[in-house]
Amino acid sequence: MEGKAMSKRVKAKGLLKLKFYCELCSKQCRDENGFKCHTTSDSHLRQMQLFGENPDKFIEEYSQKFEDSFLGHLKQSHGFSRVAATVVYNEYISDPYHVHMNATKWLSLTEFVVYLGETGKCKVDKTHSCGGSGWFITYHNDKSKRFKSKLMEEHKHDKEIAKQINRATSVAVPIPMEIEIEKSVDCELPDKHKKIAFRFGLAPPRRKETNKMKGKEDSEEVKDTKNNRKAYWLCEGIVVKVISKVWEEKGLYNKKGVVKKVLDNYIGEIQMLDTDTHNDHIVRINQDQLQTVLPHISGLVRIVNGSYCGCNARLLDVDTFNFCAKVQLDKCIYQGRVLHKVAYEDICKLAV
Structure with a gap:
């Protein structure tokens, strides 16, 4: 093996400079001359043309890939233990084929860690000590825990309702009779042969029966709740919030509006409220890009x-x-x- 080929292999083993890496083409160049030749090639120019047509789509795809691979490495390497964010990031970028952060929508590791904490995908905390400060993250699968606890609660509720229904149907309700003795005003009866009057009547309803009826109403209410759930929720006259960054260029991201009309159950005509445009500015937005407001x-x-x-x-x-x-x-x-x-x-x- 020649010395030139051997030096190329040695260079290829380690990580090269990030400024000579093309994310669109997944091409790593060794020096400035190679990177310059690559940027003038036809394949790179075609990729840049596609990127110019829809840059937000490419940035969102790279951001999603970076987030998935970063969380996958965190879960696989550290599990649910608390670890410094810089340690996880240094381990992650040791892979030469990783998605680089400069291709995502996050400008720094701190911004990405804050995003993980706001979305609830990790528990995030910042420490301040004599040796310095830093961000620490802990991976936790909160969605699965919440889903399991919700299923267990519903199962327990259904069993309790079934017990109440069985108890109500199995027990026969007798009609109670009351015997009341009419007493005279005086404590002693003056005549031994004086007759004592009896009065028969129905007793007032017992509280147990009302409790059983409430149990039946609760069971019907739970069944109605499960049966009435729909895939769509938009309706006229409510205030919603735009949460999709697709509308950021138009200045509608994180803005609120009133639903004036609903089309095909999933698309709403929204009259924006807190925008720089006129109050009669109406846009059509899908419900997946909206959020309810409290x-x-x-x-x-x-x-x-x-x-x-x-x-x-x-x-x-x-x-x-x-x-x-x-x-x-x-x-x-x-x-x-x-x-x-x-x-x-x-x-x-x-x-x-």
């Missing part, structure tokens, strides 16, 4: 999915730990009924 406490909401769908209610309390709310139905046939643990995505603020 008002302040005692504000009016509309139930958009599940049981009591379409009813108006008043927000009483918010449980930020379980991502649910407590509401009281208003202006409907169930007015005054309080619903506990209603999911955020099932209620939405009403436009005033």
Whole structure:
């Protein structure tokens, strides 16, 4: 083997400079001259032309690949233990075929770690010590835990309702009779032969029967909740928020608007509220790119999915730990009924 070929193999083993790497073509060049020749090649120019037509699509794909591979390495190498973010990142970039961060929407590792904490994909904390400060992350599969706990709670609820129904159907309810003795005003009877009067009557209804009826109503309510769930939730007159970055260029990202009309159950005509444009500016947005909005406490909401769908209610309390709310139905046939643990995505603020 010649010395030149041997030196090429030695160079290819280690990591080369990032500024000589082309993410679009997945091409690593050794020096500035090779990178310059690559950027003038036809294949690279074709890739740049495709990138120029839709840059957001490419950046979003690279960001998703980077996030998936980073979390996969964190879960496989460190499991659910707390570890420094820089340690995980240095291990991740040791792979020569990894997705580089400069091709994603995050400008720094700190910004990416903050994103993981905001989306709930990792537990993130920052330490301040004498030796310095740093970000620490802990991988946790919160979705599976929440899903399992929800299934267990529903199963337990169904078993309790079935027990109440069996108890109600198996026990025969006898009609109780009461015997009341009419007493005279005086404690002693003046005549030994005086007759004592009896009065027969029906006893008042027992509370156990009302409890059984409530159990049946609760079981029917749980069944209605499961049967009434739909894949779509948009309806007219509610306030929604744009959460898709596709609308960032138009200045609509993280902006709120009122649903004026619903097309084909999934597309809404939104009149934007807090934008620089005119108030009559209406755009059509899919419900996957929207999010429900919660008002302040005692504000009016509309139930958009599940049981009591379409009813108006008043927000009483918010449980930020379980991502649910407590509401009281208003202006409907169930007015005054309080619903506990209603999911955020099932209620939405009403436009005033």
